[in-house]
Amino acid sequence: MARAPRKIHLAQFLVHGPTYHSHAMWRHPKTREAGFDWRRPELYEHIARTCERGKFDMVFFADLNYISDSFRGTLAPALKYGSQAPEHDPMPLLAWLGAVTKRVGLASTFSVSNQHPFYAARMWGTIDHLTSGRAGWNVVSSINHNQAANYGTEREPTDRRYERAHEYYQVCRQLWDSWDEDALVMDPEAPMFADANKVRRIDFEGEFFRSRGPLNVTPSPQNGPVILQAGTSPRGRDFAAQYAEGIFAIQPQREEAKKYRDDIRELVAKFGRDPDDCKLLFGAQVVIGSSEQEAQEKMAEHNELVEPEAGMTILSAHLDFDLSQLPPDSIMEEHEHPALQRMKTRYRTDDGRPLTVAEVAQRHGQSVSLPQFAGTPESVTDQLLDFVDHAGGDGFMLSPIYSPGAIGEFVDLVVPELQKRGRFRKRYSGTTLREHLRG
Ligand SMILES: Cc1cc2nc3c(=O)[nH]c(=O)nc-3n(C[C@H](O)[C@H](O)[C@H](O)COP(=O)(O)O)c2cc1C
Numbered sequence: 001m002a003r004a005p006r007k008i009h010l011a012q013f014l015v016h017g018p019t020y021h022s023h024a025m026w027r028h029p030k031t032r033e034a035g036f037d038w039r040r041p042e043l044y045e046h047i048a049r050t051c052e053r054g055k056f057d058m059v060f061f062a063d064l065n066y067i068s069d070s071f072r073g074t075l076a077p078a079l080k081y082g083s084q085a086p087e088h089d090p091m092p093l094l095a096w097l098g099a100v101t102k103r104v105g106l107a108s109t110f111s112v113s114n115q116h117p118f119y120a121a122r123m124w125g126t127i128d129h130l131t132s133g134r135a136g137w138n139v140v141s142s143i144n145h146n147q148a149a150n151y152g153t154e155r156e157p158t159d160r161r162y163e164r165a166h167e168y169y170q171v172c173r174q175l176w177d178s179w180d181e182d183a184l185v186m187d188p189e190a191p192m193f194a195d196a197n198k199v200r201r202i203d204f205e206g207e208f209f210r211s212r213g214p215l216n217v218t219p220s221p222q223n224g225p226v227i228l229q230a231g232t233s234p235r236g237r238d239f240a241a242q243y244a245e246g247i248f249a250i251q252p253q254r255e256e257a258k259k260y261r262d263d264i265r266e267l268v269a270k271f272g273r274d275p276d277d278c279k280l281l282f283g284a285q286v287v288i289g290s291s292e293q294e295a296q297e298k299m300a301e302h303n304e305l306v307e308p309e310a311g312m313t314i315l316s317a318h319l320d321f322d323l324s325q326l327p328p329d330s331i332m333e334e335h336e337h338p339a340l341q342r343m344k345t346r347y348r349t350d351d352g353r354p355l356t357v358a359e360v361a362q363r364h365g366q367s368v369s370l371p372q373f374a375g376t377p378e379s380v381t382d383q384l385l386d387f388v389d390h391a392g393g394d395g396f397m398l399s400p401i402y403s404p405g406a407i408g409e410f411v412d413l414v415v416p417e418l419q420k421r422g423r424f425r426k427r428y429s430g431t432t433l434r435e436h437l438r439g
Helices: 029-034 041-053 076-081 091-100 117-130 145-150 158-176 234-243 254-270 292-304 308-319 357-367 377-391 405-420 433-438
Strands: 009-015 058-062 105-111 135-140 184-187 192-194 226-229 246-249 279-288 372-375 395-399
Touching (some): 009 041, 009 246, 041 058, 041 091, 041 405, 058 091, 058 135, 076 308, 091 105, 091 117, 105 117, 105 226, 105 433, 135 158, 158 234, 226 433, 234 254, 246 254, 254 279, 254 377, 279 292, 279 357, 279 377, 292 357, 292 372, 292 377, 308 357, 372 377, 377 395
Parallel strands (some): 009 058, 009 395, 105 135, 279 372, 279 395
Antiparallel strands (some): 184 192
């Protein structure tokens, strides 16, 4: 009997702010015509409902806690170009979206660098309750000196960041497990609200954190949120392989994407887990037209709207390195500064041509180096499936070139095509984010 075609998973990338990956998005005529205010919840409500109509696994909010001065040592370019700044806090928005949607997963980044893990465990437990088990936490450890300075600390080296992240996660995990599933009795006659034999202190004493516990939040539908991860360093991959149920990856070269996927699956297995329990979603920026030519024109028009300096600004922020120090025409991968090594797979085209500093920055301004897929709904579907079938992986994290219109176009035009080919769900079979990812 022929095997059913493998279904993919879809997440929508968002920021509670004007700029996602595209630095042209907030200025794009179609964003402006749509007339939404990125500071108001109505925009996100509209997007979450659209994604739920499209049966997406989740909407996901990235999060940064700073306005970058990494480029030229001043805030001016980040403010001028709205370069992933400002960013409002996504956590209250998750609760809001939980109230206006029923099935779509609701995920966000929350950094382990700044708050005590008790706070994180309590907040994520609460959000998982409020969303009936649809919460997802992208666990990041922040690399930018501006974020550290905002919290009165200093940026830490990678190894140290991840040692702290491991411990942070352990504290949260133990706090979520500090209540047995049946500890909440709520028997008014006895009376017995909660059974003290089934709720424990954790008495955690680590290198970075101490916490007594128990958590004062009852076990949530998913017993804590689904854990997501997006670190690319070897330490980041290790962290993901141990704990993550979903990984977001930016891999513009498909051969590198394949290597990354194979490496992650091997690592997940090394930690005694089933690689299929950790879904790998590749970032993709999709441009849809009614003809190939229209799609190419739309992509060119969008890409031209990205100011070269906006690209330099956001790439400097993500590397936390001032790119104004480098000649724009020099080959990016030839520079040996340690800060420039973290995104090396983004320094070449898909066919392996090394890019200049200016070219990498331009691509970063267009899409933060997400590969772009342009075409008719049918050809975009072909391209996406070709990528994911070649590289492996489990689906895509989509990022629009204008908002919210491009999200609606994907849902109305590409999702039906994926469904027609048996490659995407037609209805939700579960209710929690974990069930969506496993379904
Ligand atoms: C798709 C994607 C989304 C990310 N979202 C965030 C984010 O919202 N906030 C953040 O501080 N870092 C974010 N990152 C950065 C990484 O998670 C990680 O912190 C960074 O790459 C440094 O870790 P590393 O040294 O392991 O690469 C994101 C990375 C990727 C690939």
